[in-house]
Amino acid sequence: MKTTFTALVAAGMMAAAPAMADLVVPNLSYRTGPYGANGTHYADGFNDYFTLLNERDGGIGGEKIQVPECETAYNTEKGVECYEATKDTGALVYNPLSTGITYQLIPKVGVDKKVLYTPGYGRTSGKNGKVFEWVFNAPANYWDGASVAIKYLLDENGGDLSGKKIALVYHNSAYGKEPIRTLQGLAEKHGFTLSEIPVDAPGQEQKSQWLQIRRDKPDYVIMYGWGVMNQAAIQEAANIRFPMENFIGIWWSGSEVDVLPVGAAANGYKALTFNGVGMDYPIYDDIKTHVIDPGKASQGGSHVGSALYSRGMYAAVVIAEAIRTAQELAGTAQISAEQLREGFENLEITPARLEEIGLPDFGPEIKLSCDNHGGSGMARLQQWDATAKQWSLITEFTEPDQEIIAPLIAEDSAAYAQEAGITPRDC
């Protein structure tokens, strides 16, 4: 009896754990809790791209990719538990889609030698590869986003923002506070007035904040929100008749779930993005043939093509390309996390490569190195059409103002290096 039980337990563990030869990319997702609606779309896109590679190409370099999913509910403790539970399964890289979880994992991945990939979120100064050896945040970070938004407003105002008033409505958390220093620097440089308006999580009630905006009459509002805060803010903006075309959200405030509940009043709202939108890309034919039609799509394929699905898919594309690069460098398909880190540091995704993948012009060109883990930081703007219920890209990819951002990254990463006792690498 005891032997049978032991055999059953062993068989169960073998069935649950990924085969050691596979490439393991855990998906620390959240499909429940206050941010579950956002997390579900992203996780589906992430899963489906790896399913496509497995079904169409037999994996990457002949190695299948395993994507074990672990529910974090956007809770930092659960996120760390998920990391601890999966790190010894041969996991190569983590993408937890949470700045809070990222901050907790940064010291851990250095010890465990795992790659932490946080596209568009996490610790901004993770861009500095000299200090953050295991962290990558290409193609863009929070500070890039703030700068691209201001560059867009400069373009809209003939290159002059002096005397203009810009309000930052932000999630009162580590994430929401990220752009403040950048925007303060940009305000000083370009002569606009910045007002900072925090919103406590989850952010369903924002009357005070929008009454203040109605009174102060800023020319533009920039939002760093997430979850219900986005819908409530866009609704309140519509309520006070704030012009939607002057309201710009960061990429985490620019999905369909943020604008659809507001209906027609959300028409014209803008948001930053570092990835393409819509389904007008050849890759979706392959996803249909190899993933959706055979019934292998994550959650039945109901979110295919949404803004957050596209971003999750794009994260998977970047990871897959880094794995491919690592395999070429190592001369083996069965790479380790250390080799994947090398792959990331030598990653180059050109427009031609994106076209080959079936995603022409979907993201900015990415070229990483030992010291640059964040890429060019380019982003573009999208605008919501409430009638057609879709986003349209309204600008080309724009470079952020590195004159402001680079010193801030150097300063913040130096502070971290001192605090963590890290000697920056020579790159």
Next chain:
Amino acid sequence: MDQFFFAAEVVANGLMTGVMYSLVALGFVLIFKASGVFNYAQGVLALFAALTLVGIQQGQIPFADLINAAFGTSLHQFGWTVPAVLAIALTAGVMVLLAFLIEKLVLQHLVGQEPIILFMATIGLAYFLEGLGDVMWGADIKTLDVGLPQGISDAIEGATAEWFGYGFFIDRLDIWATLIAAILVAALVAFAQYTKQGRAMRAVADDHQAALSVGISLRFIWVMVWSIAGFVALVAGIMWGTKSGVQFSLSLIALKALPVLMLGGFTSIPGAIVGGLIIGVGEKLFEFFIGPMVGGATENWFAYVLALVFLVFRPQGLFGERIIERV
């Protein structure tokens, strides 16, 4: 002078927001008053009611994902939509059915247990309903539209601009919420005062044993109270769901009701209203005057600090019953 009018506008909006908090608090009060149970699941009841309302209204097939996963089908919609009024009535029916099931499957087995046991049961119920709502109707954010208007009231803005030279912002949804809350409270008070069932409810609230001894059915009263609380949750769900979509966060509005209850008292319907108004105005004024000095986002903090102060000086709340237990 503008500053004065702006403060007045903040007060007016605070009162309206307070009404929205009161709508959630009312459900807690009803169940606590009748059974001494603090219903942790009240916020989730509002979410579940709103999810059910949208599902019925949009002709969504319940458990569609589960059915599709089990049978390989691709079912999502019935292909019809239901008018808002009928959908609200049907959802109210679902809430009554839910109340019946809660009594039958949970409360009946816990008769005579300590209140803390019943409280723990409602925690379990909250998690169960959260999952059930997701499985029944899906986790996506849903748009709720029962025809309630939203946005600034032009009439009020125009009139105040003419009178004071400063156009006040009042959200039309908040005006409706105030009217509906007033009708709801009047109906609840009338029900409790003038109907046989209402008097039975009050008798149970006063003394379970005495009520049982005169032939009042405790089971019936519990089903009735949970049904009413379910209906109040539906109203709260409609108001908050219209504001920012129907999604998980709707269940977190219960956190806004807690300081209201601490302030108004757990057993008083007028207390829930007055408590809501005080919290609404207080947090908005604090954010307006003090918020900018301390970095803002003070509302949640202020509501609980105010409630704490009341707890110290008046533990039973403004309108709660003082509990005196003699040794």
